[in-house]
Amino acid sequence: xxxxxxxxxxxxxxxxxxxxxxxxxxxxxxxxxxxxxxxxxxxxxxxxxxxxxxxxxxxxxxxxxxxxxxxxxxxxxxxxxxxxxxxxxxxxxxxxxxxxxxxxxxxxxxxxxxxxxxxxxxxxxxxxxxxxxxxxxxxxxxxxxxxxxxxxxxxxxxxxxxxxxxxxxxxxxxxxxxxxxxxxxxxxxxxxxxxxxxxxxxxxxxxxxxxxxxxxxxxxxxxxxxxxxxxxxxxxxxxxxxxxxxxxxxxxxxxxxxxxxxxxxxxxxxxxxxxxxxxxxxxxxxxxxxxxxxxxxxxxxxxxxxxxxxxxxxxxxxxxxxxxxxxxxxxxxxx
Amino acid sequence: xxxxxxxxxxxxxxxxxxxxxxxxxxxxxxxxxxxxxxxxxxxxxxxxxxxxxxxxxxxxxxxxxxxxxxxxxxxxxxxxxxxxxxxxxxxxxxxxxxxxxxxxxxxxxxxxxxxxxxxxxxxxxxxxxxxxxxxxxxxxxxxxxxxxxxxxxxxxxxxxxxxxxxxxxxxxxxxxxxxxxxxxxxxxxxxxxxxxxxxxxxxxxxxxxxxxxxxxxxxxxxxxxxxxxxxxxxxxxxxxxxxxxxxxxxxxxxxxxxxxxxxxxxxxxxxxxxxxxxxxxxxxxxxxxxxxxxxxxxxxxxxxxxxxxxxxxxxxxxxxxxxxxxxxxxxxxxx
Numbered sequence: 032x033x034x035x036x037x038x039x040x041x042x043x044x045x046x047x048x049x050x051x052x053x054x055x056x057x058x059x060x061x062x063x064x065x066x067x068x069x070x071x072x073x074x075x076x077x078x079x080x081x082x083x084x085x086x087x088x089x090x091x092x093x094x095x096x097x098x099x100x101x102x103x104x105x106x107x108x109x110x111x112x113x114x115x116x117x118x119x120x121x122x123x124x125x126x127x128x129x130x131x132x133x134x135x136x137x138x139x140x141x142x143x144x145x146x147x148x149x150x151x152x153x154x155x156x157x158x159x160x161x162x163x164x165x166x167x168x169x170x171x172x173x174x175x176x177x178x179x180x181x182x183x184x185x186x187x188x189x190x191x192x193x194x195x196x197x198x199x200x201x202x203x204x205x206x207x208x209x210x211x212x213x214x215x216x217x218x219x220x221x222x223x224x225x226x227x228x229x230x231x232x233x234x235x236x237x238x239x240x241x242x243x244x245x246x247x248x249x250x251x252x253x254x255x256x257x258x259x260x261x262x263x264x265x266x267x268x269x270x271x272x273x274x275x276x277x278x279x280x281x282x283x284x285x286x287x288x289x290x291x292x293x294x295x296x297x298x299x300x301x302x303x304x305x306x307x308x309x310x311x312x313x314x315x316x317x318x319x320x321x322x323x324x325x326x327x328x329x330x331x332x333x334x335x336x337x338x339x340x341x342x343x344x345x346x347x348x349x350x351x352x353x354x355x356x357x358x359x360x361x362x363x364x365x366x
Numbered sequence: 367x368x369x370x371x372x373x374x375x376x377x378x379x380x381x382x383x384x385x386x387x388x389x390x391x392x393x394x395x396x397x398x399x400x401x402x403x404x405x406x407x408x409x410x411x412x413x414x415x416x417x418x419x420x421x422x423x424x425x426x427x428x429x430x431x432x433x434x435x436x437x438x439x440x441x442x443x444x445x446x447x448x449x450x451x452x453x454x455x456x457x458x459x460x461x462x463x464x465x466x467x468x469x470x471x472x473x474x475x476x477x478x479x480x481x482x483x484x485x486x487x488x489x490x491x492x493x494x495x496x497x498x499x500x501x502x503x504x505x506x507x508x509x510x511x512x513x514x515x516x517x518x519x520x521x522x523x524x525x526x527x528x529x530x531x532x533x534x535x536x537x538x539x540x541x542x543x544x545x546x547x548x549x550x551x552x553x554x555x556x557x558x559x560x561x562x563x564x565x566x567x568x569x570x571x572x573x574x575x576x577x578x579x580x581x582x583x584x585x586x587x588x589x590x591x592x593x594x595x596x597x598x599x600x601x602x603x604x605x606x607x608x609x610x611x612x613x614x615x616x617x618x619x620x621x622x623x624x625x626x627x628x629x630x631x632x633x634x635x636x637x638x639x640x641x642x643x644x645x646x647x648x649x650x651x652x653x654x655x656x657x658x659x660x661x662x663x664x665x666x667x668x669x670x671x672x673x674x675x676x677x678x679x680x681x682x683x684x685x686x687x688x689x690x691x692x693x694x695x696x697x698x699x700x701x
Contacts (some may be wrong), residue, residue, distance in 0.1 A: 098444065102645070105440030109433065112461050120477060122427075124459040126447045130374060174671075255648055284649050299386060300368055310437070313647040314619050316626060 035172035035186070039344075041069040045095045045187050068079040079294075091121040091273035092337070093141035094279065095134065096152040098127050103279070103307050103326065107152045107179055110330035118338055120147070127254040129155055135166045148337055154181035154192075175340045179333050182349060189340060190349045191333035195224045198354040200275070202304060202322065207239045207365045208276050211302075213273040215238030216248045217258070217282045219334040228278045228306070233330065251282060258285020263292055273301055280305035284315045303361040316362035324354045370507035376404040380522050385678040392680075399655070426456045427672070428476035430469065433486040434461050435657035438614070438642050442487045442514055445665035453673055455482070464490055470501045483509045483672055489516035489527075489559035514668050515659075516558040517684060523587075524675060525684045528659035530559045533689040534566030534611070535573075537639055537657065541609050541700045542574045546548045550607040551583045552593070553618045563641070564614045566626070593620020593690060599625055608636055612647065613639035619650045622696065638696040652695035659689040 038045045043062060050058045051066040058066075072345055088251040092115055094182030099105050112122045123146060127137045134156060142151055149170060151157075156178060158164050164183050170176050171187035178190045207212055216232045218225050229248060236243040262285065265271075277283040278364050287297065295301050297317055305321035312319035332350050339346045373380045378397060385393045386401040393401075427450055434440050447457045459483055462472045469491060476484055483503060485493075493499050499518050506522035510511050513525045514677060541549055551567045554559050566585060569579040586593050597620065600606075612618040618640030622632065630636050632652055640647050640656035647654035667685050674681045691701040 074604040091458075099434070099447070100437075100441040100444035102435075102437050102440065105437065106435040108459070109440075109461055111433035112434070112459055116460070122459045123426075124443070124447055124457045125451070126444055211613075281645075288651075311646065311649045314646045316623075 037066065037069050038071065040073070041066045046343075046345060049340070052343060055343045058263060067308065081248030089121070089145050089147065090119060091123055091144070093123045093125060093146035094145065094152055095125050095127050095137060095141065095149065095150045095156065095214050096285065097127055097129050097155050098325060099124070102309050102311070104153050106326055107158060110327050111150060111152065111179070111334060113353075114331055114334035118334070122290075130285055131158060138166060138170050142170060142173055146174060147248070150177045150179060150333060150337070151181065152179050152223040155220060157181040157183045157223040159202045159221060159226075171184075171248055175337060177333050177337050179329060181287060182321060183223075184348065187340075188348065189333075189336050189346060191329050191336060192224070192325075192349070193329055194351050196227040196231035196234065196323065198324070199324055200235045201231075202276060202366060203232050204239060206302075207362055209364055211274050211364075212241055213272045214247060214274040214276060216276050216278075217286070218248070218250050218278040219252060220278075221250075225278055231268055232276065247272070251285075255281055255285045255288060258282050259288040259292065262286060262289035266293060269349050271295075275301065275303045277304065278306050280307050280309045280311045280319060280321055283319055283321065283361070284311055287315050287319070297361050299361045302355070302363065305361075308357050312357075313359075320355050320359045320362040322354050323357050326354045328352055372401065372404050372408065374402045381678075383682060384675070387493075387678060390402040390426055390678040399478065415694050424456070424480050424482065425454060426479070426481050427486055428458045428460060428479065428484045430460050430462050430472060430476065430483035430484065430491065431565070432464050432469075432490050434459070437644050437646070439488050441486075442665055445662050446485060446487065446669060449669035451456055456547045466498060466501075473501060473505050477505060477508055481509060481514065482676060485514060485668060485672070486660060487514050489513075489557040492516040492518045492683065494556060494561075497585045510586070512672050512675075514664060518558075518594075519683065520697060522675075524668075524671050524681060525557070526664050527684070527686055528664055529686050529688050531562040531566035533657055536566075536569045536701060537611060537691060538567050538570035538697070539574060540699055542570060542576055543550050544699055546609050546699075547576050548607045548670060549582060549609040549611060551582070551611050551613075552621070553585050553613040553619060553629070555613075556585075556588060560613055567611065568699060571625070582607070586620075588687045590616055590620045590623060593617050594623040594627065597621060597624035601628060603613075605649050606630075609637045610636065612639065613641050615642050615644045615646045615654060615656055618654055618656065618696070619646055621653070622650050622654065628633065632696050635699045637698065639694055640689070640696075643692050647694070655697040657689050658692050660687045663687055 034045055035046055038048045046064055051063050078362050096104050096108050115122055122294045125137045125141055127134045167176055167183055168185040168230055171185050171341050175190045182190045218229050263277060275286045283303050286303045290297050290301050305319045308323035309323045336346050369380055369383055373383045383401055386398050431443050432441050434443050450457055459478055460472045462469045502511055502518055503520040506520050511523045515527050517525045529608050537695055586596060610621045618638050621638045625636050627634050640654045643656045643658035645657045671681050
């Protein structure tokens with residue numbers, strides 16, 4: 032018996048059940064009675080909403096993070112923990128790796144710990160098929176699920192993200208408008224945000240009515256060194272662009288190293304844009320122009336949304352922030 | 367009533383109480399009876415050791431980390447979480463910041479959550495005076511406390527660390543033996559490991575019988591940019607060395623940027639050594655030679671020690687690993 036079953040039996044939405052549990056006055060007396068009756072019948076006292084009934088909850092939020100040694104994800108965990116601490120919630124951290132099976136297993140584990148909600152940090156929790164994402168929908172039948180930087184539509188799932196498609200489209204268009212059309216896009220993953228960035232890149236060409244060649248988009252999954260070596264090899268085969276856009280700063284730094292190795296001048300002969308505004312971008316030479324996807328703000332957003340959900344307030348399923356380009360020394364264009 | 371009180375009343379060590387609780391056979395029957403009698407008298411059933419009595423524990427370890435968005439600390443949290451998960455322990459994460467007051471407050475908070483033990487990640491939890499460190503000793507009266515990369519002597523406190531003094535002494539001596547005696551040491555903090563690194567630097571001069579000037583050691587607390595600017599200003603005043611050793615990679619990258627700004631050739635005119643072997647060191651140009659302080663291994667060590675302590679086994683209060691230098695392009699010497 033879970034909140035989903037209660038809502039089904041009572042013939043109301045999960046949000047309504049949640050509002051009843053939290054004593055929200057926007058629920059009619061009739062609906063309230065119906066929901067309470069179902070709960071009494073079934074003996075349902077959900078932990079996640081118990082606070083609203085004055086019951087004792089663990090005041091603990093489970094955080095799933097693929098790899099907290101990744102600097103982007105680590106910062107996200109840091110910001111989220113800080114925000115939750117401000118609301119007197121504890122954080123149960125679980126690093127899952129990138130395998131679907133482990134992600135499922137650890138999500139199940141967290142739920143068994145009676146957490147009040149789960150936050151999935153990073154878009155790599157959202158898989159490409161609905162079937163593979165059923166583990167998220169299932170979890171959301173038990174507690175609210177917040178996804179940071181990813182999007183998946185299901186009841187009781189809330190997403191806080193950056194508009195990566197729009198941002199990548201805008202950056203790409205800046206170059207197309209300046210008649211720099213030989214742009215290489217390097218992506219890393221087929222995660223939700225990975226796909227969205229690539230979409231944005233393609234959309235820019237489409238909207239500008241410029242033909243995009245297949246080999247202008249590549250996916251690389253290795254280290255900085257691997258990226259460098261790949262690009263050197265590619266250049267030796269005569270394929271060179273004058274702009275490289277990437278889906279993260281590490282890929283961009285690989286591109287900087289490639290240019291360094293072949294004596295290609297940045298930004299005169301090659302412009303490079305990173306993504307994530309990580310600390311890596313101020314270590315390289317020249318320093319990296321990169322997209323600041325407002326991670327801290329998104330994290331604050333995610334926690335605010337979660338607190339509203341736990342209070343039983345109505346909350347949009349998706350909140351989106353827009354990104355800026357931090358201009359340093361690998362670009363000369365105006366964005 | 368805590369384990370410390372039980373040990374005091376029974377006239378035995380905390381380790382002995384722990385061994386009794388865990389049914390360890392190395393305890394004499396007489397001692398066992400004495401400890402159990404005290405526990406019965408006082409009604410003491412400590413959570414941390416309850417598992418040994420077949421009681422239900424939370425199987426949760428509290429991790430305090432000053433700032434998990436720091437890449438070194440983030441990696442440590444990641445490795446520790448992974449190891450603990452392997453033993454079916456959960457991790458309650460708490461990011462404290464660097465203020466003593468907040469560290470104390472959050473440590474108290476974690477203890478109130480009935481964690482089985484506490485791991486302090488990073489040497490910045492160990493303050494310079496015994497008085498300020500009493501919060502650690504107090505916590506250790508309730509549960510085992512593990513300190514990663516820091517050292518503090520108290521009962522029930524266990525430290526897993528890298529021999530930073532020895533390492534820094536060795537690196538410094540390599541230069542002194544090569545008759546490069548104009549070395550600048552840049553440190554960041556007065557944390558335990560910060561102090562040990564500086565000690566190692568000074569010891570090398572002492573043991574080689576070479577005079578060390580006061581202005582060969584500076585403490586900087588800013589960004590990469592700040593470090594760069596500071597060194598440029600210093601060089602303008604005529605102070606320039608041919609070797610810079612640092613206590614972390616960020617400081618070293620600041621030094622690389624300084625050399626770049628003034629056209630100083632690395633490694634011919636200036637050699638630079640970082641510390642921590644972070645990803646930043648492969649982003650910069652030239653790539654950074656840096657000390658690998660075996661973080662992953664230290665984390666595994668810390669968790670192994672903790673598991674032994676929770677089992678009631680006898681464990682050394684301090685386990686130490688030695689470090690290597692990863693040679694890249696900012697040095698030309700043989701270490």
